[in-house]
Amino acid sequence: MLAFTTFFLLAGAVLARVVDDRDLPVTRNGSRLYLNNKPWTAAGANVYWLGLDENIVPPWTTSNPKPDPFYAPLNASYPTKGRITEVMSTLKVMGARTIRSQTMGVSVGNPLSIMPELGVVNEKAFESLDWTVSEAKKAGLRIFAPLTDNYDYYHGGKFVFLRWRGIDIGSTGSVDPQVQEFYNNRTIIDDFKNYIKVLLTHRNQYTNLTYAEDPTIFAYETGNELGGPTFGDKNVPVAWTQEITEYIKKLAPTKLTVDGTYGINDTHLNISSVDIYSDHFYPMDIDKLSKGVASVAAVNKVYFAAEYGWTPQSQTKTKSDQFFAWIESQQNKTKPIIAGDHFWSLFTHNVPDCSNFVDHNDGFTLQYGNPKNPANYTDQIAKIRQHLFKMQGQLVSSELPAAPCPGS
Template identity: 55%
Template sequence: MLRWLNPPSLASPPSLRDTHITRCNSTLYLSSTPWKAVGPNIYWLGLDENVIPPTTSPPTPFYAPLNASYPTRGRITEIMAISAALGSTFIRSHTLGISYGNPLSLFPRSATLNPAAFDPIDWAIFQAREYGLRLMIPLVDNFDYYHGGKYTWLRWSGYNLSRTTSEREDPQVQEFYNVNGKVWPEFQKYIKTWLTHVNPYTNLTYAQDPTIFAIETGNELCGPIWGDMDVPADWVREFGRYVKSLAPEKLFVDGTYGVNQTHLNIEEVDIFSNHYYPISVAKLRKDLDLVARVDKPYFAGEYSWLGNTAATDANLTAWLRELESSPTVVGDAFWSLFGHNIPDCNAFVEHNDGLAMQYGNPDHVAQIQLVRQHFLKMSQGLSIPANEALPSVPCPAPTFRTLSGRPLKYSWSS
């Protein structure tokens, strides 16, 4: 029997996994201890676009026009083990919450549920819980991606929007944010379906499960013009009220692409955020100054782990140290993490944006070491050498069943 001789310490003890993350002013807490959300973006956990599944009988679900398939349980479990080895406390994942408009989605069509799509989401949430990791989950995307976004809801509501880049400058896109319009009531139905779903692996609804510590309005939201931050405050407020009415213990994150000053006094928002391509200490400091006015936490939701244009480790080091030095920063998540193409443990999954961090790839070791050093500093106050050897992660990785911190059973996912 394979054994994991030196498993990384789990991010939170089993005794605390039923404890919700809370906020007091600009600090997050796990029980009475300050807590930081550090980890990767792993956008593909609920629905993938990077792997064409092998031919099987019966056939594995696959939607060729958008290259969509469900990730294997083995891939999901391994990436949780990798995240724990990195010193992560949480994961941000788009497709755990954004899943509509694709035949493999939760809602392939308006108000039409595809129960099969819940299984990879349920499994990912369960495995995050077993590995002591928390989840931040956006519920809509600004873009017309394979897993769905605001354009999906606009089309379902009768707006004529083609799948082209020009639609980003169409004034009709603002109707997505109209709380008195056609889209919002339909989107609410999806939010309720998602939050009230009972995960068969945990016997908890998504609203009840402390593993999901935060709900984010969406990914990089803006208005008709890219980067305009034109996300109406009344929509953010109404969204927050609705989520908290169904899941009062969840933290609520403003997913606008940038810190919109008109949102700063929205009571329902617990955390403000921005993304950084390329990483910019000056831009981060401006965002922190804005959020400091209202004494709320700040989270760097995405950034390039390859650094600035020159892609130097010095840039990445300076960026990580800036995050560590600010009392307002409650966490950060690099873009983005991948593992092996399990059941094939010899091949890494590739992604086409040039920012796929592959744990175990010798080309990425130096940057991964820097990120791990940062995560441990942020989450545990540990100071380790930047070149400390990375923990090994077995492939396939173990599925934990825990009670009082003791593994009750090892199984091997495929």
């Protein structure tokens, strides 16, 4: 009897130790991220279109006289499940661990949005988000998402919340000072918090977890490139950032929070509910990067280079080799501050068409495996892949292995 008891106790102890890292949350201790009590880096790609796209017009055919859901004024449509599945396999081949995606958090103001009108919830809009989270988990990838946008793009943002309350102002360049009402008007703040609640309490049909519960979404960002009336002014009130990050943690206690201000606002550094600060790099700039990291180091928090342009026009100040080497070297420190970086931005095939790639018009489209890529682009993509694997502690060659396309 004693032998049987001992056997079952030992078997139970072994089973208790077999834990799938994908079921565990990413945590922060000081300036470092951890997964299953091991140091963890967060490097990968921006894939902004996972929840809602602007680059594809669904085909009209005899058998499909009306395209799949499509909002022509903003060219908005849902990405196919195949595109989402392919991008996950591509990210794994590239060595990524993390995905930053605007439309996994920002989806307001058009008929295909999560919230097409104030207080109205479109459950159909969650289909692509649910599938993304499920496929990311299968691939062992993690997601973080901004919750609003500084600009008036197809997926919505702060200007939608302003319009819903009768404030209709311009959204490019220097804009009306009333834009600050997004941060200061109690009604609009509550509208935004209600949207956050709708998003985080949604239960995924594929995982049966709410977004608040699911560790695949490891962090939420207060917004994308947030600022005030003048581009780059970092004019985001401390009180607003604190209230939003505290609210995220109230709804989702295991989530990390990212300050979405465009750049490091020193007045935000002592907000206890912020875990991560970030900046974007167009062009790559080690001086700007090292200065930001030093500021964040002073408060023992984490830093992300959450966007960088990867093409030649983004290497006029610092070459990518230097930029990557500087980030990699920081990982060898006892207390690294910068946890990772994310190139802008990844596109794959127009699945189920596995012959043609989806294009975007901003000049930073990275199409992994496209035989039409010029030689200098292919070389740069190889460097990015080597960097992403090195952030995981692995050395790989400059070869670019094929990523599977799922077709139909």
